Amino acid sequence: xxxxxxxxxxEAKPGKAQTLAEKxxxxxxxxxxxxxxxxxxxxxxxxxxxxxxxxxxGEIAKALFAKAQELFVKEPEVHKIEILAAKAQGxxxxxxx
Numbered sequence: 001x002x003x004x005x006x007x008x009x010x011e012a013k014p015g016k017a018q019t020l021a022e023k024x025x026x027x028x029x030x031x032x033x034x035x036x037x038x039x040x041x042x043x044x045x046x047x048x049x050x051x052x053x054x055x056x057x058g059e060i061a062k063a064l065f066a067k068a069q070e071l072f073v074k075e076p077e078v079h080k081i082e083i084l085a086a087k088a089q090g091x092x093x094x095x096x097x
Contacts, residue, residue, distance in 0.1 A: 003082055004046045005083050008078045008079070026050060028046060029045045
């Protein structure tokens with residue numbers, strides 16, 4: 001199970017939301033969620049710190065932050081987080097705190 005993740009929260013300006021997707025070897029899973037209104041969250045998981053740093057310093061992140069004022073009400077909030085527990089379908093074991 002992945003232990004490392006990123007949670008980013010963004011608030012899009014009206015009419016400025018866009019999809020950015022790119023396959024990165026170190027990114028295991030990627031989720032985009034709507035929190036309500038113009039607020040969105042992005043959740044990524046990584047096998048190791050190298051993968052997480054590659055994602056944070058990759059082309060998508062650079063493009064996103066370069067256009068942050070155009071796309072978002074305020075700058076995205078990005079948090080490095082650690083997964084303490086998870087349940088996965090298909091027999092994957094959960095990791096507990």
